[in-house]
Amino acid sequence: MMKLHALAHARSGDKGDICNIAVIAYEIATYPAIASHLTAERVRQHFAATVSGPVERYELPHLGALNFVLHGALAGGVNRSLALDTHGKCYAALLLDIELPESSRVP
Amino acid sequence: MSARESLRIGTGAGFSGDRIEPAIVLAERGDVDFLVFECLAERTIALAQLERLKDPARGFDPRLEERMEALLAICRRQGIRIITNSGAANPLAGARAIAAIARRLGLRGMKVAAVTGDDVLGHLREHAETYKREYPELAAIEDRIISANAYLGAEPIVTALDGGADIVITGRVADPALFLAPLVHTFRWSMTDWPLMGKGILVGHLMECAGQLTGGYFADPPLCTVPDIADLGFPIAEVSASGEVVFTKAPRTGGFLSIATCTQQLLYEVHDPREYVTPDVVADFSAVRFFEIGPNRVGAEGASGRRHPDKLKVVAAYLDGYIGEGQLSYAGPNALARAQLALDIVRERLRRAGMSDHELRCELIGINSVVQTADLTSSSDPRELRIRVAGRARTARDAARIGDEVEALYTNGPAGGGGATKAVREVIALLPMLIPRDSANPRITVEET
Numbered sequence: 116m117m118k119l120h121a122l123a124h125a126r127s128g129d130k131g132d133i134c135n136i137a138v139i140a141y142e143i144a145t146y147p148a149i150a151s152h153l154t155a156e157r158v159r160q161h162f163a164a165t166v167s168g169p170v171e172r173y174e175l176p177h178l179g180a181l182n183f184v185l186h187g188a189l190a191g192g193v194n195r196s197l198a199l200d201t202h203g204k205c206y207a208a209l210l211l212d213i214e215l216p217e218s219s220r221v222p
Numbered sequence: 223m224s225a226r227e228s229l230r231i232g233t234g235a236g237f238s239g240d241r242i243e244p245a246i247v248l249a250e251r252g253d254v255d256f257l258v259f260e261c262l263a264e265r266t267i268a269l270a271q272l273e274r275l276k277d278p279a280r281g282f283d284p285r286l287e288e289r290m291e292a293l294l295a296i297c298r299r300q301g302i303r304i305i306t307n308s309g310a311a312n313p314l315a316g317a318r319a320i321a322a323i324a325r326r327l328g329l330r331g332m333k334v335a336a337v338t339g340d341d342v343l344g345h346l347r348e349h350a351e352t353y354k355r356e357y358p359e360l361a362a363i364e365d366r367i368i369s370a371n372a373y374l375g376a377e378p379i380v381t382a383l384d385g386g387a388d389i390v391i392t393g394r395v396a397d398p399a400l401f402l403a404p405l406v407h408t409f410r411w412s413m414t415d416w417p418l419m420g421k422g423i424l425v426g427h428l429m430e431c432a433g434q435l436t437g438g439y440f441a442d443p444p445l446c447t448v449p450d451i452a453d454l455g456f457p458i459a460e461v462s463a464s465g466e467v468v469f470t471k472a473p474r475t476g477g478f479l480s481i482a483t484c485t486q487q488l489l490y491e492v493h494d495p496r497e498y499v500t501p502d503v504v505a506d507f508s509a510v511r512f513f514e515i516g517p518n519r520v521g522a523e524g525a526s527g528r529r530h531p532d533k534l535k536v537v538a539a540y541l542d543g544y545i546g547e548g549q550l551s552y553a554g555p556n557a558l559a560r561a562q563l564a565l566d567i568v569r570e571r572l573r574r575a576g577m578s579d580h581e582l583r584c585e586l587i588g589i590n591s592v593v594q595t596a597d598l599t600s601s602s603d604p605r606e607l608r609i610r611v612a613g614r615a616r617t618a619r620d621a622a623r624i625g626d627e628v629e630a631l632y633t634n635g636p637a638g639g640g641g642a643t644k645a646v647r648e649v650i651a652l653l654p655m656l657i658p659r660d661s662a663n664p665r666i667t668v669e670e671t
Contacts, residue, residue, distance in 0.1 A: 137489035
């Protein structure tokens with residue numbers, strides 16, 4: 116197994132109680148493997164402890180990118196949250212912790 | 223005014239606390255026509271409104287004067303026009319403050335235009351019954367609302383620029399509209415040409431976070447390296463009259479632009495890329511492509527747009543109690559056990575004081591304050607860690623109790639705790655709403671120096 120971190124970079128943003136995480140392949144050839152393993156459900160489970168709502172996934176294959184939208188992710192939003200990282204800015208890096216099969220690398 | 227073929231816009235700030243030096247570099251050698259300073263976050267206006275209630279001459283961004291001191295003279299010399307939303311809750315006072323600085327620096331004949339009309343609190347109160355039917359939550363928070371501001375679009379800024387303003391200072395405006403406005407003004411774009419408006423919003427969206435486009439918030443060495451980050455240059459957008467754009471930065475600055483940095487910013491705070499809603503247009507970023515033209519020059523194409531929404535987004539801010547917190551560090555052998563004991567003690571003392579568990583967060587910084595599923599048994603033997611207790615309370619006094627209990631561990635807790643900190647903050651919660659477009663009435667007021 117390998118970590119998504121080796122294949123992609125990511126950034127998270129916040130809007131109210133919603134966090135979005137963009138995951139972008141370093142090399143576009145790895146996008147199909149990433150997209151097949153990194154489903155919305157996989158992401159939802161990864162964040163199950165902190166995300167209470169649904170997770171949507173948008174695909175931008177021409178950019179090698181996936182955009183995940185996590186609802187109920189920020190304990191009420193940046194103003195009300197008791198969390199240290201109220202914006203969820205660390206979430207992108209946490210997502211890169213996800214494990215993928217070694218075969219996901221460019222052959 | 224002669225017909226312009228292209229325009230260069232620089233981002234002078236991507237948020238209220240952003241660095242000032244890179245804006246000075248842009249003014250000195252960025253060869254830009256406009257500098258845009260984006261300085262408002264979601265709750266910034268509410269904080270500014272509280273300040274305005276205390277002092278009617280304040281209520282604009284606290285760093286506005288410092289920025290203008292550093293930049294006014296050089297922008298005047300270079301013929302650079304400034305657009306900023308630093309007006310926050312008091313654009314009129316902000317304009318007067320800028321004019322005062324300009325006069326003191328001997329910069330005469332400048333026009334500073336304030337855009338107001340985003341403040342719709344009066345409108346909400348006037349139609350309270352209607353809005354309470356649409357937003358039932360409004361009834362409970364009515365007495366605690368401190369501000370309500372609509373996100374205006376580019377039009378009033380365009381009008382101010384058309385009137386010859388050297389500096390335009392606004393309250394709440396959609397961030398990308400700050401960049402769309404100089405494009406519309408310069409190229410006389412039709413604001414109902416939706417695909418063209420979409421292209422303009424793409425420019426604004428990529429530019430609005432300053433350093434995030436040029437290699438800021440990007441480095442992850444050794445996988446992902448960024449040169450000379452300490453000297454990170456802010457971005458420049460070169461836009462043509464037909465809406466084509468190349469992103470770049472000033473020469474001899476740190477950082478870099480690439481397809482990767484631009485793609486990260488493209489999707490920042492975006493949900494469905496086909497529907498990026500702004501007051502001026504619903505932009506469609508789903509077909510955007512980037513291409514590298516040369517070192518630190520990245521072009522973008524493929525943005526489009528659809529008709530602007532019928533309603534304007536409004537954010538109403540209201541007081542919602544307090545959050546108190548305390549932190550304390552433990553180090554050396556057995557630090558984890560002492561830290562966990564400390565949390566148990568504080569939790570029990572606060573429970574006895576009537577603070578229920580679900581309003582309280584007890585965590586270990588360095589172990590599980592961000593990664594909430596961290597398995598403590600596998601953390602082995604951290605040489606140092608920091609406890610954090612945070613909780614919600616209705617009064618400032620009760621909120622302060624939390625930090626007090628953490629600090630009291632010095633003489634009433636486990637061995638060796640050090641470096642206690644505590645804090646209380648007032649919670650300003652936000653209620654997003656929609657109002658009819660014509661409920662906001664933008665006005666322009668000009669100060670001349």
